[in-house]
Amino acid sequence: MKFSGLQKTSLIDFPNKVAAVLFTPGCNLRCPYCYNWRIVVDPKPPFLNEETALQILEERKRYVDAVVVTGGEPTIHKELPKFLKRLKEKGFAVKLDTNGFNPKVLEESLPYVDYVALDVKTSLGKYGLLGAAGTAELTHTMEVLKAGKVEYEFRTTVVPKLVEEEDIAQIGEAVKGAENYALQQFIPGDTLNEEYKSLKPYPPETLEKMAETIRKYVNNLVTRF
Numbered sequence: 001m002k003f004s005g006l007q008k009t010s011l012i013d014f015p016n017k018v019a020a021v022l023f024t025p026g027c028n029l030r031c032p033y034c035y036n037w038r039i040v041v042d043p044k045p046p047f048l049n050e051e052t053a054l055q056i057l058e059e060r061k062r063y064v065d066a067v068v069v070t071g072g073e074p075t076i077h078k079e080l081p082k083f084l085k086r087l088k089e090k091g092f093a094v095k096l097d098t099n100g101f102n103p104k105v106l107e108e109s110l111p112y113v114d115y116v117a118l119d120v121k122t123s124l125g126k127y128g129l130l131g132a133a134g135t136a137e138l139t140h141t142m143e144v145l146k147a148g149k150v151e152y153e154f155r156t157t158v159v160p161k162l163v164e165e166e167d168i169a170q171i172g173e174a175v176k177g178a179e180n181y182a183l184q185q186f187i188p189g190d191t192l193n194e195e196y197k198s199l200k201p202y203p204p205e206t207l208e209k210m211a212e213t214i215r216k217y218v219n220n221l222v223t224r225f
């Protein structure tokens with residue numbers, strides 16, 4: 001595997017753990033609000049190779065006990081499960097962030113991960129806005145994770161235009177029965193689409209209302225706003 005970057009320490013990316021974060025290049029989607037678009041649209045060298053990444057992580061072991069693999073989209077890389085296995089063999093707790101569009105690679109990865117965060121970006125009917133041709137793979141991924149082989153969360157970043165109040169019940173139907181679900185505020189920044197840079201996030205009252213709608217579909221609701 002090769003990586004577009006390594007963040008040496010994060011206190012927020014892995015629940016209850018101090019983690020390093022590895023970023024994989026490329027992605028199958030084109031979300032207009034993507035913050036990591038530079039490594040998505042046209043990933044450029046220098047890349048970090050697998051051996052160097054593992055060496056750096058080994059040296060950081062005194063400070064971090066976990067590794068988050070994020071992107072881009074990690075599961076577009078067929079060699080991902082093998083790499084995750086190496087991380088586990090080195091004694092790290094492993095979290096995988098995914099958009100859910102490659103259930104095969106995800107299933108092959110499950111023996112080597114402790115936690116999966118799956119983005120459920122909007123209602124299934126709107127995924128065309130993110131560049132997806134369909135959502136069958138995503139639905140399959142949700143079923144795989146709901147089976148509960150590893151701890152997981154589904155999460156939705158509430159991006160105005162992409163996630164409107166009427167989408168929330170449809171998202172609820174799609175994630176129905178999920179163990180952990182997080183609703184998170186959108187923070188405008190350096191996004192792929194210019195328009196989203198200045199998009200005004202929803203006020204807390206709207207997010208509270210959305211949270212109430214979705215609460216009845218999931219077991220544990222976490223709000224991040």
Ligand code: SF4
Binds near residue numbers: 029033040072
């Ligand atoms: S799935 Fe994630 S990395 Fe890919 S375009 Fe969307 S936000 Fe960016």
